[in-house]
Amino acid sequence: MAIRFIVAGFILSLLSACGSEPLDGAALAQEKGCVACHGAQGKALVASYPNLNGQWERYLRLQLRAYRDGPRVNAIMNGMAAELTDQEINALAAHYGRES
Ligand code: HEC
Incomplete structure (x- = not known):
């Protein structure tokens, strides 16, 4: 019987830990397709896309x-950013940028 409460408590603490955990910017950049143009580490794939690596985090945000x-206004980026939440923007900026 007690084991059930222990297991339930463990699951609850895992769930609340997930909720407060900051988003993983690297995973988000993959998921949202940013890597296709800006690369996984912010080095753009072609010269018509800007490098993001090394840029200030605050600027990117x-x-x-x-x-x-x-x-x-930019046709590509307005579309890419349209559905991003503040939390996602913070995580993407933190992933590609560096602290000021
Ligand atoms: C299809 C290619 C493409 C994709 C996908 C894309 N971008 Fe961009 N991104 C661009 C281009 C082109 C620009 C330059 C736009 C301009 O002139 O304003 C840009 C500009 C930016 C800038 C501003 C850079 C600067 O120096 O001012 C940021 C930040 C950025 N992108 C982040 C992202 C993030 C985060 C994602 C994923 C959600 C993403 N981009 C997806 C092509 C892309």
């Missing part, structure tokens, strides 16, 4: 919000 919310 602001650009992604600007693409999503409208101020920065």
Whole structure:
């Protein structure tokens, strides 16, 4: 009987740990298709796409919000950013960028 409570408690603590865990930016970049143009580490695949590696994290975050919310206009990136949540933008910027 007690074992059931222990197992249930363990599962609950796992679930709450997942909820508070920051998103994995590297996995998100794969999942969202960013890697197809910007590469897994931010080195772009062709010269017409910008490198993201080494850029400030804060700058990347602001650009992604600007693409999503409208101020920065680009046919590709407005579409790519349209559905991103703030949390996803933070994780992607943290993955590709570096701390200021
Ligand atoms: C089809 C290719 C393509 C894909 C896929 C793509 N991008 Fe881009 N990205 C571009 C291009 C082209 C630009 C330059 C747009 C411009 O001139 O504003 C750009 C610009 C950016 C910038 C601004 C860079 C700067 O120096 O100002 C960021 C940040 C960025 N992309 C992040 C992402 C993220 C994160 C994803 C995935 C959600 C993504 N991109 C998916 C092609 C792509």
